[in-house]
Amino acid sequence: MILALDAMGGDHAPTEICLGAISACSKYPDLEVVLVGDGSQIERVIKDAEPFVSKRIHVVHTDEYIAMDESPTVAFRKKKRASIRLAMEMVKAGDAQGCISAGNTGAIVAGGVLILGRIPGIDRPGLGVPIPLPNKITLLIDVGATIRCKPINLYQFAIMGEIYMRNTLGVKSPTVALLSNGEEEIKGDEVVCEARNMLAKANVEFIGYVEGKDIPLGVADVVVCDGFTGNVLLKFVEGVGEALYRLLREEMDQRILPKVGFLFLIPMLKELWNRFDYEKYGGTPLLGVEGVVIKAHGRSKARAIDSALKVARDFVMNRGVELIRNGLDRGGM
Amino acid sequence: MILALDAMGGDHAPTEICLGAISACSKYPDLEVVLVGDGSQIERVIKDAEPFVSKRIHVVHTDEYIAMDESPTVAFRKKKRASIRLAMEMVKAGDAQGCISAGNTGAIVAGGVLILGRIPGIDRPGLGVPIPLPNKITLLIDVGATIRCKPINLYQFAIMGEIYMRNTLGVKSPTVALLSNGEEEIKGDEVVCEARNMLAKANVEFIGYVEGKDIPLGVADVVVCDGFTGNVLLKFVEGVGEALYRLLREEMDQRILPKVGFLFLIPMLKELWNRFDYEKYGGTPLLGVEGVVIKAHGRSKARAIDSALKVARDFVMNRGVELIRNGLDRGGM
Incomplete structure (x- = not known):
């Protein structure tokens, strides 16, 4: 399973985000994580990981990211290569099964709707x-x-x-x-x-x-x-x-x-x-969009990111998006 | 100063309400309290008070009161002699300078607006x-x-x-x-x-x-x-x-x-x-109505009622309603 992780989102990015990816990949041998963000900063952290872990951590470099205090919709339209945006586009393209960010909540919600789209029938996520x-x-x-x-x-x-x-x-x-x-x-x-x-x-x-x-x-x-x-x-x-x-x-x-x-x-x-x-439950799913999007707390450190990756992995494995889509049919939403 | 107290409102009415009145009257020699509610139940509690206190506690008898789970507006219209209503009418008539109840919040708000009316210019209390x-x-x-x-x-x-x-x-x-x-x-x-x-x-x-x-x-x-x-x-x-x-x-x-x-x-x-x-601050003022109305917590015991009476007394002494009326003029609400 491949998960895209916004390395630039949150108060402790990118170091703690990268450490969280290392921690989760050590636990789950089926997990691959794509870190999206400043390549050189990311490499500095992941270079020390064990080979059996580091071979499952990939990097997509970008200079752009959306800050915590930016207007989400404006930033999302302007910054075509923002880390959170690229992570979501990977999910959209099928290159990742889910994405995680500890960044700007508004940008995560706006991006979920703009890039992945709402599940048909869902009015708002x-x-x-x-x-x-x-x-x-x-x-x-x-x-x-x-x-x-x-x-x-x-x-x-x-x-x-x-x-x-x-x-x-x-x-x-x-x-x-x-x-x-x-x-x-x-x-x-x-x-x-x-x-x-x-x-x-x-x-x-x-x-x-x-x-x-x-x-x-x-x-x-x-x-x-x-x-x-x-x-x-x-x-x-x-x-x-x-x-x-x-x-x-x-x-x-x-x-x-x-x-x-x-x-x-x-x-x-x-x-x-x-x-x-x-931190044990460190992942908040954005429910109602066509893909797995997990918001981690802005103050997340490695352990919380590890939990958020676990939440994303569980959500993918349990086919959460499909269940919501079917639930709509069944419940007549 | 005369304050009207709804003896039938709250989880511990009427005993704790009456004890609260005794406690406050013991502290403030300028205070007189009119207990509105079931006369015989009230008398049973206040008969043991010291004479210098009991002479300042009066009783207005009524059989009606509004329960916690009643629809406030319906009950207020139907029960013309509900204890909270009589207490507010005393304020309206100038027979009391303020009223206090630990009863149904909706009834207190509805009564404040219906009986006392809003301060001119105030849209909602x-x-x-x-x-x-x-x-x-x-x-x-x-x-x-x-x-x-x-x-x-x-x-x-x-x-x-x-x-x-x-x-x-x-x-x-x-x-x-x-x-x-x-x-x-x-x-x-x-x-x-x-x-x-x-x-x-x-x-x-x-x-x-x-x-x-x-x-x-x-x-x-x-x-x-x-x-x-x-x-x-x-x-x-x-x-x-x-x-x-x-x-x-x-x-x-x-x-x-x-x-x-x-x-x-x-x-x-x-x-x-x-x-x-x-309990130390046991009184919530209903601001924006033409009179002093204090809501005490539904679970109030004697001490909280004592505090609510103090809050009402302070509000009267500080001419709170007049200040709000003038504040409107000044601030151009």
Whole structure:
């Protein structure tokens, strides 16, 4: 299997991206990775890899890439040889079975639609991020591909998310819920309300509305919302983690006694951290486009890129795109 | 000062509501509270209060109240003697300077608009909840009064929230931010984008867009969003707290060593808890209506009701409604 990896996307590109490719290729002997980006920078990292790994890592050189703060659609049109664009064109041409980038989210979404195109029947794609909870994973979809949605978009996110959870993440009969401002049927605006009516008739385990508090409590396997709400929530979680970390450090600096306690607590905190570690699940699929496109977190280091490559590999092996295409036929999206 | 308190609203009504009234009246000798609800139930609780307190607690009896799961607008029209309605009518008639309820949020918002009316020029009211952060309080507005917003709504929430933070919570030159799906100007949908343009010209310390992660990090004093997003976020925070608590208990049950650490950690956790304790700030003002209306959390016990009465008292003393009315004139809302 060949996967195209945007070597220039993300805060730690290209070094950590290349190291992630080496790590994944060491694990999966069937995997070949094409690193797209600055050839000399890439070569400097991959030259030290074991031969049985390095023979499966290829390089496509380009000088262009799309920065995190560039306007995605403008940059995508202007930069014909941007690394993310070339990676997607490889998928389009059949030279790679999937592509991965830790770069500009807007560019990944725009590129997915412009280069690969939407699956026939799909109105808008959705980014579904797996959120690790204490005893399960919940897929939150959408987290930023489609900022404001029509009912059909929420409906299709639900169907695609359900297929992804069932087939790629291996959850049997995943439950699907719509995020709203209350559990009662009278809640929600017209868009959410209409999506609810559509989902009530769909061929999925639809459990109705859930509230914000139900997400961390793991009430549903797939939680559907528009990209604005999902993006705000996802980033809020990051902020809470950072704020708690700062607070713990501050407390540690101020007190003597709890420092001792902190030592005892380390195994517990490590365990907690492991449970919530996004790097383990470091890949967010762009669902609804004609090809495997995985977004990795902008702050991804080698381990997260390794996970994102695994997610792409699983998605390809489980024929995820084909399943969504068939799911549309079956569910009548 | 006379405040009308809905004795029948909330999960712990009427006992904890009545105890909250006793607690507040013990602290503030200038305060009189009218408890509106089932007279015999109320009397049973307040009969044990000290005479110098009980003489300042009055009862207005009614058999009707609006349940948490009732449709707010229907219930408000049908139940002419619902406790929350009578409390608001007292404010309207000038028999009380403000009212407080821990009941059905929708009914409080609908009642505020129907009974008290909007301040002239205000399109929709907003619920602004003070979120305690490590070193400050951030006001998140709206958290559920106006589910989907026009640009003018977000703009007016910002102006009203700024006035509230400055005058009632005593923050000098509060910074105001709009919640969006990214910090860059290209982010946001048309509504958020237009509100940004309006706020850039307003007479407040507007710092532009913030992302979800900036809320827990305390980047702004006032964070503005539509009621759908604010409600989802607020409830998400509750869920995170509950999930962490469950997880800690589970971990405690499974390990021996960290239990020792946990003992050492107790003072630290207590300190953390104190910092984030919503009961200390237990009152959410409904801004934009012609009167002081404070929503207390549905799970409020006596201490949170006591805080909500304090919030109402401060709001009355600081002439909050008048300031918003004047702020409109000044800012040209």
